[in-house]
Amino acid sequence: MHSEQLSSHLHNILEKALNSSNISLQDGYDLIQAPEDSIPAICEVAGTLRSRSKGKTVTYSRKVFIPLTTLCRDSCGYCTFAKPPDHPDAITLDPDQVLAIARTGEKNGCKEALFSLGERPELTHEIARKHLRRLGYETMLDYLHDMCKLVLNETSLIPHINPGSLTYEEMHALRQVSPSMGMMLESSSVRLTQRNGPHFGCPDKHPLVRLNTLRFAGELRIPFTTGILIGIGETRTERVDSLFDIRKSHLMYGHIQEVIVQNFRSKPNTSMFESIEPNIDEMIRTLAIARIILGPEMNLQAPPNLMPSQYGRYLKAGINDWGGVSPVTPDHINPEAAWPKIRELQTVSKSMGHVLRERLSVYPRYLRDSRLWLDANFQDCFADVVSSDGLISEAGTVL
Secondary structure, eight states, X not given: OOGGGSOHHHHHHHHHHHTTOOOOHHHHHHXXXXXXXXXXXXXXXXXXXXXXXXXXXXXXXXXXXXXXXXXOSOOOTTOOSSOOTTSTTOOBOOHHHHHHHHHHHHHTTOOEEEEEEOXXXXXXXXXXXXXXXXXTOSOHHHHHHHHHHHHHHHSSOEEEEEOOSOOHHHHHHHTTTOSEEEOOOBOOOGGGGSTTSTTTTOGGGSHHHHHHHHHHHHHTTOOEEEEEEESSSOOHHHHHHHHHHHHHHHHHHOOEEEEEEEEOOOOTTXXXXXXXXXXHHHHHHHHHHHHHHHOSSSOEEOOGGGSTTTGGGGGGGTOOEXXXXXXXXXXXXXXXXXXXXXXXXHHHHHHTTOEEEEEOSSOHHHHHTHHHHSOTTTTTOSTTTBOTTSSBOGGGOOO
């Protein structure tokens, strides 16, 4: 550690982290607000913690993106995935379209079918109810359940679902067709739900609703992905609050398999179009503090396509995963940001001293203890796909 760059106070916090002690909330505040010249030393500690558990391996999941419906009852200030009811792209995929996307992914070596969809659109939009009636369903979550089942029955892909906030009962039902799930916490800040905030008028984005979903996932033992979205109007200390809320949930249940730190991207035709995007330095600061707060065992991810020319630097800040990368479908959440080619990811990772490995949508720790973490439908069904370390065997990886 470059001690000469640090105050004695910051040095003591980092020593605490290196000695396997959980830092306090105030420690987190002090770290994330540290002077710019302290960040290299903070990153060094974050990298050391990462390497203790992950070594120099950095992972990714080869996925196909299935945008089940672009209708949503929420209207976040930065989102272009959700479409208003009168928009020509306000659609719900039919089963044949779902299966066609999945089969294209399968042919291109994908293992994960990522289902993304707007939250409970049928509660607000007549067009969503019309789509569902045509398909023979009352709720989008019931339809999601059966589309996961269709993909499981007709392809070798493994569903991973991002349907937003869920009840205990909904998660219990979906657990039978999707061995892992995800929902970005985004932020614990209630302030962001107030008028003129990015989550105003978004009932599913209230922090208590999101944190309840995290709790239900823990109670049901679902390997779960969550994370924070930075640059949407939150303060640095509010980022720390969000990371501590995630840590608290994970310490209680052990179910958070990965945490994403994602940077806001401004998009035309949104209320936040003129908002300033976080730069690479802000991302690195936040990633390093996230690693220190969450500890060496957590899988920490940042999307490479949202900082396309500089994402290799994330490895210096303690990440160990690039997330889902698709050789087939665009990032429907950020369609302006193309995925890097897998071979490029491999080259960038190698240039930073890391080895790229492919993983499933369920991380190795949860595969090893499948009796505890997976529904009976998924227990013992991945043994022929992964090697002894729980990652895809080299022979099964397609570049």
